[in-house]
Amino acid sequence: MRIDVITIFPDYMAPLREALLGKAIERERISVGVHDLRGWTHDVHRAVDDSPYGGGPGMVMKPQVWGEALDEVCAGSDSPPRLVVPTPAGSPFTQQTAVRWSEEPWLVFACGRYEGIDQRVMDDAARRMPVEEVSIGDYVLVGGEVAALTMIESVVRLLPGVLGNPASAEQDSFSDGLLEGPCYTRPEAWRDLPVPDVLRSGNHAAIDRWRRYQALERTWQRRPDLLEALSDDELDRADRAR
Numbered sequence: 001m002r003i004d005v006i007t008i009f010p011d012y013m014a015p016l017r018e019a020l021l022g023k024a025i026e027r028e029r030i031s032v033g034v035h036d037l038r039g040w041t042h043d044v045h046r047a048v049d050d051s052p053y054g055g056g057p058g059m060v061m062k063p064q065v066w067g068e069a070l071d072e073v074c075a076g077s078d079s080p081p082r083l084v085v086p087t088p089a090g091s092p093f094t095q096q097t098a099v100r101w102s103e104e105p106w107l108v109f110a111c112g113r114y115e116g117i118d119q120r121v122m123d124d125a126a127r128r129m130p131v132e133e134v135s136i137g138d139y140v141l142v143g144g145e146v147a148a149l150t151m152i153e154s155v156v157r158l159l160p161g162v163l164g165n166p167a168s169a170e171q172d173s174f175s176d177g178l179l180e181g182p183c184y185t186r187p188e189a190w191r192d193l194p195v196p197d198v199l200r201s202g203n204h205a206a207i208d209r210w211r212r213y214q215a216l217e218r219t220w221q222r223r224p225d226l227l228e229a230l231s232d233d234e235l236d237r238a239d240r241a242r
């Protein structure tokens with residue numbers, strides 16, 4: 001998978017070179033390009049923003065600069081990339097989105113700042129590539145970089161050979177529509193807090209049942225909306241799968 005990120009703060013994307021993501025680059029599971037949007041400015045001030053039409057607070061990112069950047073970054077391949085534009089006004093990014101994008105050969109992330117990117121940039125790009133405007137949650141960030149890092153990590157971890165233990169991606173929270181239950185490790189007792197006996201019993205059928213119950217209870221308590229989204233059949237399947 002090829003990943004390109006366009007931003008006015010390229011150093012913000014430094015975490016892409018660390019840890020799991022850095023290893024994926026070293027092992028050539030992914031190639032990553034980070035591009036400074038100001039490289040496509042032509043004025044002495046390297047301006048990327050301007051006042052909003054219709055008035056209102058803040059500034060809007062100029063279409064000309066983004067247009068030239070996307071023309072160059074998204075060129076050079078038989079098939080165009082999927083363009084991802086983080087925005088608080090986007091469609092929800094979910095684990096299902098991450099799974100779908102993990103099948104993509106090439107993702108380009110357009111990280112905006114200020115009050116966002118002139119809409120015509122996305123409308124023009126949609127003429128020649130798939131474009132998704134995506135939100136990572138119902139809160140407002142200052143720019144798209146943190147959202148891009150979040151989405152890139154959740155996608156790359158799903159790629160073959162990236163996670164040390166591929167089973168953990170298969171048993172992700174949300175992968176069967178439920179939250180993960182609690183997890184424990186040594187010592188058996190810590191600050192007078194014990195590990196549930198069943199987990200030390202060696203009875204794997206009982207352990208699976210306990211984990212299923214914990215996942216359902218936690219989902220019911222913390223995210224009942226996920227249970228509503230599950231059909232009875234899916235709930236039964238989720239129950240059997242755990």
Ligand SMILES: N#Cc1ccccc1Cn1ccc2ccc(-c3cc(N)[nH]n3)cc21
Nearest residue numbers: 086087088112113116136137140141143144
């Ligand atoms: N756009 C916008 C905007 C609109 C109003 C106020 C502040 C901003 C800042 N901003 C500029 C770029 C940009 C990108 C993504 C997010 C973002 C995503 C999620 N899920 N929350 N916030 C915010 C971003």
